[in-house]
Amino acid sequence: SSDLMHLKISTDYAVRIVLYLAKKRQLVQSKELSEQLHIPQGYVLKVASILKEAQILEAVTGIDGGFRLVKHPRDIPIYDVIRAMETTMQIIRCLEKDCYCSRDAGSFCQVRHFYEKIQSYLDHMLLSTSIQELLEME
Numbered sequence: 001s002s003d004l005m006h007l008k009i010s011t012d013y014a015v016r017i018v019l020y021l022a023k024k025r026q027l028v029q030s031k032e033l034s035e036q037l038h039i040p041q042g043y044v045l046k047v048a049s050i051l052k053e054a055q056i057l058e059a060v061t062g063i064d065g066g067f068r069l070v071k072h073p074r075d076i077p078i079y080d081v082i083r084a085m086e087t088t089m090q091i092i093r094c095l096e097k098d099c100y101c102s103r104d105a106g107s108f109c110q111v112r113h114f115y116e117k118i119q120s121y122l123d124h125m126l127l128s129t130s131i132q133e134l135l136e137m138e
Contacts, residue, residue, distance in 0.1 A: 011085040013039050013047045015134075018081050021057060022073035022131045027066035047085070054084035069131075078134060079126035089126075091119050 016037050034041040051057045057067050
């Protein structure tokens with residue numbers, strides 16, 4: 001894994017699946033998600049099960065089953081979707097809890113302070129932008 005946060009392809013899939021479900025506002029089958037979003041069906045199911053665990057979507061089983069959002073799109077920050085998929089939300093290693101620094105500069109490093117600014121701006125944007133707002137941007 002690289003130092004800088006780099007969103008995984010599955011995270012992009014997750015965002016697109018959630019957006020699609022937000023647009024539809026009804027049960028959507030994995031086959032439809034796969035076809036409409038050009039995501040392999042296996043991936044759809046894998047990502048959906050992670051999003052289900054994160055309580056972002058629910059799965060309804062049976063012949064007319066499918067997926068739908070648990071909450072209103074305005075109550076789902078984009079942060080929650082990304083957080084469910086990524087192992088870290090920090091843009092660089094030195095911002096992790098253990099504050100690891102390759103040159104032992106730690107808290108008095110100007111570069112780290114700059115990274116902290118970027119991180120806090122990014123977190124704020126992701127936390128304050130809902131799926132609903134993302135839908136309205138389209």
